[in-house]
């Protein structure tokens with residue numbers, strides 16, 4: 320039998336513990352999004368390193384800075400924040416020790432952290448984080464093994480009694496969050512695509528199947544204002560009912576499994 324004390328065996332034990340506790344990472348991310356920490360640190364571009372106490376004073380009337388610091392440290396280890404250790408002679412900050420010279424931990428945003436900052440259009444990846452950790456989805460995760468035991472009913476349905484999009488459609492707050500999450504992810508993605516891709520050149524009537532709020536079509540229309548005459552944003556009726564009015568974009572509600580509108584070109588983009 321293999322030696323139980325070998326280095327590789329010890330590494331494996333640590334790895335399985337880390338995997339078992341992995342849920343703490345997205346849940347911490349969810350917490351800092353709910354607390355709006357990224358916008359507080361960013362402060363219009365300042366991105367000045369702040370202590371947990373300083374961040375807390377910006378986001379809540381009161382709270383526990385030590386617990387916030389635990390979350391910040393955890394996410395710093397995953398590259399969301401940069402931790403700055405500041406040597407101070409004496410402060411009232413909880414994060415410093417009582418000795419005459421102590422260390423204060425401060426946090427700024429990394430490139431990853433900046434994806435959570437609300438931009439001038441009111442968008443960021445924050446809604447995507449929240450969308451992925453809303454209760455209905457979280458309820459389904461412990462049932463993933465059921466997809467193996469009985470694949471006829473997906474875990475989401477077992478947990479919530481109906482398929483995800485039926486569920487979203489009945490809950491305006493989930494529907495709204497889904498629209499915001501998709502816009503937050505798709506606008507920067509589409510900007511990057513359109514920088515180097517010109518496959519929509521010459522298309523006059525373009526259909527986006529599952530187009531959500533219609534952001535992708537809006538951006539394509541902006542790139543081809545003279546040739547692209549009509550964008551058809553096709554999505555579920557509840558979704559297009561909430562989509563903003565956009566010049567050149569016609570919102571059409573329906574079920575893509577039944578039929579989709581015709582066009583010179585039809586595209587479909589998933590968020591990831």
Ligand SMILES: C[S@@+](CC[C@H](N)C(=O)[O-])C[C@H]1O[C@@H](n2cnc3c(N)ncnc32)[C@H](O)[C@@H]1O
Pocket residue numbers: 484501502505528529530531532553554555558573574575576587588589590
């Ligand atoms: C992952 S989102 C992608 C949204 C958008 N294409 C983007 O990339 O930002 C999937 C979209 O498909 C839509 N959808 C789901 N089932 C659909 C159906 N049966 N018919 C039409 N649209 C559907 C959802 O409402 C949602 O807007």
